[in-house]
Amino acid sequence: xxxxVVVTGAAGALGRAVVQEFRSRGNPVVALDRPGAALDAxxxxxxxxxxxxxxxxxEAFAQVDELGNTxxxxxxxxxGYAGGGLAETDEDTLHGLFDTNYASVVWAAQAAxxxxxxxxxxxxxxxxxxxxxxxxxxxxxxxxxxAVHRLTELLADxxxxxxxxxNAVLPSLIDTPANRExxxxxxxxxxxxxxAIAKVVAxxxxxxxxxxxxxxxxxxxxx
Numbered sequence: 001x002x003x004x005v006v007v008t009g010a011a012g013a014l015g016r017a018v019v020q021e022f023r024s025r026g027n028p029v030v031a032l033d034r035p036g037a038a039l040d041a042x043x044x045x046x047x048x049x050x051x052x053x054x055x056x057x058x059e060a061f062a063q064v065d066e067l068g069n070t071x072x073x074x075x076x077x078x079x080g081y082a083g084g085g086l087a088e089t090d091e092d093t094l095h096g097l098f099d100t101n102y103a104s105v106v107w108a109a110q111a112a113x114x115x116x117x118x119x120x121x122x123x124x125x126x127x128x129x130x131x132x133x134x135x136x137x138x139x140x141x142x143x144x145x146x147a148v149h150r151l152t153e154l155l156a157d158x159x160x161x162x163x164x165x166x167n168a169v170l171p172s173l174i175d176t177p178a179n180r181e182x183x184x185x186x187x188x189x190x191x192x193x194x195x196a197i198a199k200v201v202a203x204x205x206x207x208x209x210x211x212x213x214x215x216x217x218x219x220x221x222x223x
Contacts, residue, residue, distance in 0.1 A: 003072025003119050004028040005205070006064060008051050008108050011038035013176035014127065015077040017194035019044050021202050028069050032060055032108075033078070051078045051104040061111040072122035073205045074112035076105045079127060079145075083138045093140050101144035105151060109166075113159055121163025123205040126152045130172040130220055149216050156214030165213035167204045171197055172220040192221035 005022045009015040010031030019042055022029050033039045035048030045067060049060040064071060080100035082093045105126050116122040131137035132145030149168060156166040175191035197219045203209055204217065 002026075002028050002069060003122065004030050004064065004067070004069035005073040005075065006030045006032060006061075006071055006108070006112060007044075007075045007077060008032045008104060009076070009078030009127075010042060010044070010046075011036065012077065013178070014171070014174060014194045014197060016042065017198040018075050018077060018201055021195065021198035022073075022075075022205075025202065027073075028067075030064050030067065030069075032057075051108065052099040054103075054107045054110070057104075057107040057111050061115065065115070070119040071112055071115040072119050074108055074116065074124045075201055075205065076108050076124065076126045078104045078108075081138075081141050083141075085139050089140055097140045097144045098147070101141070102147045102151065105148055109151075109155060113155075113162065113164060116164050117159075117162040122165075123209075124155065124159070124164060124166045125201050125204050126166070126168040128152070128168045128170040128216060130170050130218065133170060133216065152216065153214050160213060165204075165209070167209070167212060167215045167217060169197060169200055169204070169217050169219050172218075190222040192219060196221075 129145040
């Protein structure tokens with residue numbers, strides 16, 4: 001059986017592009033996200049799951065096992081966004097974004113890593129953000145993505161003996177329908193298409209990136 005690619009946050013704009021990219025390369029893909037019409041529309045095996053719930057993620061990966069494909073790659077796209085600085089931050093924003101942006105990656109990696117190791121090794125690709133590494137940012141979003149960056153580096157060290165490479169892509173402004181609701185023409189011109197980011201993700205997961213682990217790869221475009 002071919003090794004499967006598991007994509008979290010698969011129903012979002014970037015997640016859909018990642019699913020399509022791996023499907024176009026002939027990889028079996030398992031799409032994980034909240035249940036709903038957006039997930040149902042994907043051309044992949046779909047599993048509805050709360051990615052912030054450790055037990056639910058473990059159960060979802062048990063369902064992946066039942067498909068008969070070993071897991072060779074995890075792409076942890078799931079994440080969220082909220083604006084505001086120090087004065088606007090409340091408990092729901094703080095805990096909600098750290099659960100969505102950080103904990104979802106931890107639980108998915110925790111479930112995926114032993115499976116990838118059993119498959120002989122493979123790759124985990126996370127999604128950080130430019131705002132987590134430099135420049136102005138919304139407080140909780142920027143710091144939660146910074147946590148993803150450090151997590152990526154630490155997992156690369158921890159999982160290297162198991163032949164698992166861990167890297168991150170760091171988008172800036174992504175050209176999505178939701179973002180186009182507020183972007184002006186200049187911002188649209190700078191934004192990066194999800195399909196372009198998905199190709200970088202696929203490269204990092206593939207054999208040509210075999211020497212690369214622990215990298216935080218900017219995919220800013222002109223953003």
